[in-house]
Amino acid sequence: MLELLSDPAVWASFLTLTVLEIVLGVDNIIFISITAARLPESQRRAARLIGLGGALVLRIALLMSIAWIVSLTAPVVTLFGHGFSWRDAIMLAGGLFLLWKASTEIFDEVEGEEEGHTAAVASFGAVIVQIMVLDLVFSFDSVITAVGIADHLPVMIAAVIVAVAVMMIAAEPIAGFVETHPSTKMLALAFLVMVGAALIADGFGVHFxxxxxxxxxxxxxxxxxxxxxxxxxxxxxxxxxxxxxxxx
Structure with missing residues:
Protein backbone atom coordinates (compact mmCIF):
# COMPACT_ATOMS: atom_id res chain seq x y z
CA MET A 1 0.00 0.00 0.00
CA LEU A 2 2.84 2.41 0.81
CA GLU A 3 4.39 1.64 -2.56
CA LEU A 4 1.14 2.63 -4.25
CA LEU A 5 1.00 5.93 -2.36
CA SER A 6 4.54 6.82 -3.42
CA ASP A 7 4.04 5.98 -7.10
CA PRO A 8 3.26 9.09 -9.24
CA ALA A 9 1.68 6.89 -11.92
CA VAL A 10 -0.82 5.60 -9.37
CA TRP A 11 -1.79 9.14 -8.35
CA ALA A 12 -2.14 10.12 -12.03
CA SER A 13 -4.44 7.17 -12.71
CA PHE A 14 -6.42 7.97 -9.53
CA LEU A 15 -6.99 11.61 -10.53
CA THR A 16 -7.82 10.70 -14.13
CA LEU A 17 -10.24 8.00 -13.07
CA THR A 18 -11.90 10.24 -10.46
CA VAL A 19 -12.57 12.96 -13.05
CA LEU A 20 -13.92 10.42 -15.54
CA GLU A 21 -16.15 8.82 -12.91
CA ILE A 22 -17.60 12.22 -12.05
CA VAL A 23 -18.23 12.96 -15.74
CA LEU A 24 -19.82 9.54 -16.24
CA GLY A 25 -21.93 10.16 -13.14
CA VAL A 26 -23.52 13.39 -14.39
CA ASP A 27 -26.19 11.56 -16.41
CA ASN A 28 -26.77 9.31 -13.38
CA ILE A 29 -27.38 12.40 -11.21
CA ILE A 30 -29.78 13.87 -13.79
CA PHE A 31 -31.76 10.63 -13.92
CA ILE A 32 -31.93 10.38 -10.14
CA SER A 33 -32.99 14.03 -9.85
CA ILE A 34 -35.77 13.72 -12.43
CA THR A 35 -37.03 10.43 -10.98
CA ALA A 36 -36.93 11.71 -7.38
CA ALA A 37 -38.94 14.77 -8.46
CA ARG A 38 -41.98 12.44 -8.59
CA LEU A 39 -41.85 12.17 -4.81
CA PRO A 40 -43.13 14.65 -2.23
CA GLU A 41 -40.59 17.34 -1.39
CA SER A 42 -39.82 15.79 2.01
CA GLN A 43 -38.72 12.48 0.44
CA ARG A 44 -36.64 13.68 -2.50
CA ARG A 45 -33.37 14.20 -0.66
CA ALA A 46 -33.57 10.75 0.93
CA ALA A 47 -34.28 9.16 -2.46
CA ARG A 48 -31.27 10.90 -4.02
CA LEU A 49 -28.96 9.83 -1.21
CA ILE A 50 -30.24 6.24 -1.24
CA GLY A 51 -29.90 6.14 -5.03
CA LEU A 52 -26.31 7.39 -4.99
CA GLY A 53 -25.49 5.18 -2.01
CA GLY A 54 -26.80 2.22 -3.98
CA ALA A 55 -24.64 3.27 -6.93
CA LEU A 56 -21.58 3.29 -4.66
CA VAL A 57 -22.33 -0.17 -3.26
CA LEU A 58 -22.96 -1.61 -6.73
CA ARG A 59 -19.77 -0.14 -8.17
CA ILE A 60 -17.58 -1.40 -5.35
CA ALA A 61 -19.20 -4.85 -5.53
CA LEU A 62 -18.65 -4.97 -9.28
CA LEU A 63 -15.05 -3.80 -8.92
CA MET A 64 -14.41 -6.68 -6.52
CA SER A 65 -15.79 -9.07 -9.14
CA ILE A 66 -13.54 -8.05 -12.01
CA ALA A 67 -13.05 -11.60 -13.30
CA TRP A 68 -16.82 -12.07 -13.52
CA ILE A 69 -17.22 -8.73 -15.30
CA VAL A 70 -14.63 -9.69 -17.90
CA SER A 71 -16.43 -12.99 -18.52
CA LEU A 72 -19.66 -11.11 -19.21
CA THR A 73 -18.19 -9.86 -22.50
CA ALA A 74 -18.00 -13.41 -23.90
CA PRO A 75 -20.84 -14.18 -26.38
CA VAL A 76 -23.52 -16.48 -24.95
CA VAL A 77 -25.95 -16.47 -27.88
CA THR A 78 -25.75 -15.64 -31.57
CA LEU A 79 -28.64 -13.96 -33.38
CA PHE A 80 -28.59 -12.88 -37.02
CA GLY A 81 -24.86 -13.52 -37.16
CA HIS A 82 -24.05 -11.36 -34.13
CA GLY A 83 -22.86 -12.73 -30.81
CA PHE A 84 -24.56 -11.23 -27.75
CA SER A 85 -22.97 -11.32 -24.30
CA TRP A 86 -24.56 -10.69 -20.89
CA ARG A 87 -22.96 -7.26 -20.97
CA ASP A 88 -24.76 -6.58 -24.26
CA ALA A 89 -28.03 -7.71 -22.67
CA ILE A 90 -27.51 -5.33 -19.73
CA MET A 91 -26.75 -2.45 -22.09
CA LEU A 92 -29.82 -3.20 -24.25
CA ALA A 93 -32.15 -3.49 -21.24
CA GLY A 94 -30.77 -0.36 -19.63
CA GLY A 95 -30.93 1.62 -22.87
CA LEU A 96 -34.54 0.59 -23.52
CA PHE A 97 -35.52 1.44 -19.95
CA LEU A 98 -33.80 4.82 -20.22
CA LEU A 99 -35.60 5.58 -23.50
CA TRP A 100 -38.93 4.56 -21.97
CA LYS A 101 -38.39 6.63 -18.83
CA ALA A 102 -37.16 9.73 -20.66
CA SER A 103 -39.98 9.51 -23.24
CA THR A 104 -42.58 9.15 -20.49
CA GLU A 105 -41.21 12.17 -18.64
CA ILE A 106 -41.18 14.24 -21.84
CA PHE A 107 -44.81 13.27 -22.54
CA ASP A 108 -45.85 14.28 -19.02
CA GLU A 109 -44.03 17.59 -19.35
CA VAL A 110 -45.56 18.44 -22.74
CA GLU A 111 -49.02 16.86 -22.62
CA GLY A 112 -49.84 16.43 -18.94
CA GLU A 113 -50.79 20.00 -18.11
CA GLU A 114 -52.73 20.45 -21.37
CA GLU A 115 -54.97 17.55 -20.41
CA GLY A 116 -55.81 19.28 -17.16
CA HIS A 117 -53.97 17.01 -14.79
CA THR A 118 -50.57 16.81 -13.19
CA ALA A 119 -48.33 13.77 -13.18
CA ALA A 120 -49.10 11.27 -10.47
CA VAL A 121 -46.88 11.20 -7.42
CA ALA A 122 -44.85 8.00 -7.41
CA SER A 123 -44.34 5.81 -4.36
CA PHE A 124 -40.98 5.93 -2.59
CA GLY A 125 -40.35 2.24 -3.24
CA ALA A 126 -41.12 2.53 -6.98
CA VAL A 127 -38.74 5.47 -7.34
CA ILE A 128 -35.94 3.62 -5.53
CA VAL A 129 -36.43 0.56 -7.76
CA GLN A 130 -36.20 2.72 -10.90
CA ILE A 131 -33.09 4.45 -9.60
CA MET A 132 -31.40 1.15 -8.71
CA VAL A 133 -32.11 -0.33 -12.17
CA LEU A 134 -30.28 2.52 -13.88
CA ASP A 135 -27.61 2.54 -11.17
CA LEU A 136 -26.80 -1.00 -12.28
CA VAL A 137 -26.38 0.04 -15.92
CA PHE A 138 -24.35 3.17 -15.18
CA SER A 139 -22.27 1.28 -12.62
CA PHE A 140 -21.39 -1.37 -15.17
CA ASP A 141 -20.19 1.27 -17.63
CA SER A 142 -18.29 3.00 -14.83
CA VAL A 143 -16.55 -0.21 -13.74
CA ILE A 144 -15.52 -1.07 -17.31
CA THR A 145 -13.94 2.40 -17.51
CA ALA A 146 -12.17 1.91 -14.18
CA VAL A 147 -10.76 -1.48 -15.19
CA GLY A 148 -9.45 0.01 -18.41
CA ILE A 149 -7.62 2.89 -16.72
CA ALA A 150 -6.31 1.71 -13.33
CA ASP A 151 -4.39 -1.47 -12.54
CA HIS A 152 -4.94 -1.62 -8.78
CA LEU A 153 -8.25 -2.40 -7.06
CA PRO A 154 -7.67 0.00 -4.09
CA VAL A 155 -7.08 2.85 -6.56
CA MET A 156 -10.32 2.02 -8.40
CA ILE A 157 -12.35 1.85 -5.20
CA ALA A 158 -10.86 5.10 -3.85
CA ALA A 159 -11.65 6.93 -7.12
CA VAL A 160 -15.24 5.64 -7.13
CA ILE A 161 -15.77 6.66 -3.49
CA VAL A 162 -14.49 10.19 -4.13
CA ALA A 163 -16.57 10.51 -7.32
CA VAL A 164 -19.79 9.37 -5.63
CA ALA A 165 -19.11 11.72 -2.68
CA VAL A 166 -18.85 14.63 -5.14
CA MET A 167 -22.05 13.44 -6.83
CA MET A 168 -23.87 13.38 -3.47
CA ILE A 169 -22.84 16.98 -2.82
CA ALA A 170 -23.83 18.08 -6.34
CA ALA A 171 -27.10 16.13 -6.52
CA GLU A 172 -29.27 18.60 -4.58
CA PRO A 173 -28.22 21.82 -6.36
CA ILE A 174 -28.47 20.06 -9.73
CA ALA A 175 -31.93 18.75 -8.85
CA GLY A 176 -33.07 22.19 -7.72
CA PHE A 177 -31.74 23.86 -10.86
CA VAL A 178 -33.38 21.31 -13.16
CA GLU A 179 -36.73 21.67 -11.39
CA THR A 180 -36.58 25.49 -11.42
CA HIS A 181 -35.85 25.72 -15.15
CA PRO A 182 -38.28 23.61 -17.25
CA SER A 183 -36.28 24.10 -20.46
CA THR A 184 -33.21 22.69 -18.72
CA LYS A 185 -35.24 19.68 -17.62
CA MET A 186 -36.29 19.03 -21.23
CA LEU A 187 -32.66 19.32 -22.33
CA ALA A 188 -31.65 16.86 -19.60
CA LEU A 189 -34.33 14.42 -20.78
CA ALA A 190 -33.01 14.76 -24.33
CA PHE A 191 -29.56 13.88 -22.97
CA LEU A 192 -31.04 10.75 -21.39
CA VAL A 193 -32.58 9.76 -24.73
CA MET A 194 -29.17 10.16 -26.36
CA VAL A 195 -27.45 8.09 -23.67
CA GLY A 196 -30.14 5.42 -23.95
CA ALA A 197 -29.64 5.23 -27.72
CA ALA A 198 -25.88 4.91 -27.21
CA LEU A 199 -26.39 2.06 -24.74
CA ILE A 200 -28.64 0.22 -27.20
CA ALA A 201 -26.07 0.70 -29.96
CA ASP A 202 -23.38 -0.70 -27.63
CA GLY A 203 -25.59 -3.70 -26.99
CA PHE A 204 -25.66 -4.38 -30.73
CA GLY A 205 -21.90 -4.01 -31.00
CA VAL A 206 -21.93 -0.51 -32.50
CA HIS A 207 -19.78 1.69 -30.28
CA PHE A 208 -20.29 5.44 -30.19
Missing part, protein backbone atom coordinates in the same frame (compact mmCIF):
# COMPACT_ATOMS: atom_id res chain seq x y z
CA UNK A 209 -17.30 7.33 -28.87
CA UNK A 210 -18.44 8.79 -25.55
CA UNK A 211 -16.41 11.92 -26.20
CA UNK A 212 -18.76 12.92 -29.04
CA UNK A 213 -21.79 12.39 -26.82
CA UNK A 214 -20.37 14.50 -24.00
CA UNK A 215 -19.20 17.17 -26.47
CA UNK A 216 -22.79 17.44 -27.75
CA UNK A 217 -24.04 17.69 -24.18
CA UNK A 218 -21.53 20.42 -23.31
CA UNK A 219 -22.42 22.41 -26.44
CA UNK A 220 -26.16 22.13 -25.78
CA UNK A 221 -25.65 23.04 -22.12
CA UNK A 222 -23.63 26.11 -23.15
CA UNK A 223 -26.42 27.25 -25.49
CA UNK A 224 -28.97 26.68 -22.72
CA UNK A 225 -26.83 28.68 -20.28
CA UNK A 226 -26.74 31.61 -22.75
CA UNK A 227 -30.52 31.41 -23.18
CA UNK A 228 -31.04 31.44 -19.41
CA UNK A 229 -28.68 34.40 -19.06
CA UNK A 230 -30.55 36.31 -21.78
CA UNK A 231 -33.89 35.55 -20.13
CA UNK A 232 -32.54 36.72 -16.77
CA UNK A 233 -31.34 40.00 -18.26
CA UNK A 234 -34.69 40.53 -19.99
CA UNK A 235 -36.54 40.03 -16.72
CA UNK A 236 -34.19 42.45 -14.96
CA UNK A 237 -34.66 45.04 -17.73
CA UNK A 238 -38.43 44.63 -17.61
CA UNK A 239 -38.41 45.01 -13.81
CA UNK A 240 -36.39 48.24 -14.06
CA UNK A 241 -38.73 49.60 -16.72
CA UNK A 242 -41.73 48.78 -14.52
CA UNK A 243 -40.14 50.48 -11.52
CA UNK A 244 -39.36 53.54 -13.62
CA UNK A 245 -42.95 53.67 -14.89
CA UNK A 246 -44.31 53.41 -11.35
CA UNK A 247 -41.98 56.20 -10.18
CA UNK A 248 -43.39 58.68 -12.67
Missing amino acids: ERGFIYAAMVFSAAVEALNLLRAKRRRAKAAKAEQAAQGR
